[in-house]
Amino acid sequence: MGYRPAPDFDRPDAQSVQRSRRMATWLIPLIVVQQGTVIFGQHSDRLTQLLATIAWITVSLAMLWILLGLPMRWLSERDQAIVNDERSKSVGRDAAAWGMAALILIASAMMIARLFVPLDPGIAIYGLVNSALIVAILRYGWLNRAEPGEDE
Amino acid sequence: MNDRLANRLKERRAELGLTQSELADLCTVSRKTINTVENGVFVPSTLLALKLASALGLSVEELFWIEH
Numbered sequence: 001m002g003y004r005p006a007p008d009f010d011r012p013d014a015q016s017v018q019r020s021r022r023m024a025t026w027l028i029p030l031i032v033v034q035q036g037t038v039i040f041g042q043h044s045d046r047l048t049q050l051l052a053t054i055a056w057i058t059v060s061l062a063m064l065w066i067l068l069g070l071p072m073r074w075l076s077e078r079d080q081a082i083v084n085d086e087r088s089k090s091v092g093r094d095a096a097a098w099g100m101a102a103l104i105l106i107a108s109a110m111m112i113a114r115l116f117v118p119l120d121p122g123i124a125i126y127g128l129v130n131s132a133l134i135v136a137i138l139r140y141g142w143l144n145r146a147e148p149g150e151d152e
Numbered sequence: 153m154n155d156r157l158a159n160r161l162k163e164r165r166a167e168l169g170l171t172q173s174e175l176a177d178l179c180t181v182s183r184k185t186i187n188t189v190e191n192g193v194f195v196p197s198t199l200l201a202l203k204l205a206s207a208l209g210l211s212v213e214e215l216f217w218i219e220h
Contacts, residue, residue: 018182078180085181087194147184 012075014082021066021083025141029134031059036130040123060129063137067092067099091143099136106131158219161190164208178207 038044038052064070069084069092106128110119165175172190176183179200188194189204196204198212205212 014182018184081180082176082182085185086197086200087185087188088182090194144184147187 012079014075014079017072017075017079017083022141022144022146024062025066025137025144028059028063028137032056032130032134035059036126039126040120060133063133067096067136067140088144091140094143095136095140098139099132102135103128103132154220156192156219157195157216158192159189159216161186161204161208161215164210164215165190168208170208175204175207179203 035052035056039049039056041048044052069089071080072083075083110124110128113119161175165172170178172183172186176186179186180203181200185194185196185200189196189200201212201216205215208215
């Protein structure tokens, strides 16, 4: 009796990772906004807030993973090189710069706003961090949008 | 100064009958990278320029030049 070799059809490759990464960059901001409403919702109990916070941390780490182009050990070495090639890293750097710029601008706006409107520290931190991350991830998504067909 | 890196990647690729995907495979990069280099959107590193030139059987200077 021999073991059947593992099927290849469901193994992720560079192209499938690029496709899902492309999709995730547009979906993640929506998830972050939805989680924000749960974390700071007036009717959310302590457990719901805890679960939403864990979910938010997970999504934020996924964003960092995408932006920093961290290695994906489940891919072959060749597929990893393709997924994180030099253009992809350059796009990540560009997006990170946009995120940093957004962080500075939004923080400045908040510092001015707090003179006129009372700001809740939790909401302010959540808004600041996520606005910067969302700007970075949207920039990443835009630069990494689907390429035209062959020879276009 | 408005210097721009021009290239004859597309012409050479067509001469050799290679698709963007095949060239990308030869250089271990994504097709998007080949596409953006061809269209002048992304400026490749020296390493990638050398890989592209080698895959297309040309020198880097024959493949890329500066357009003023």
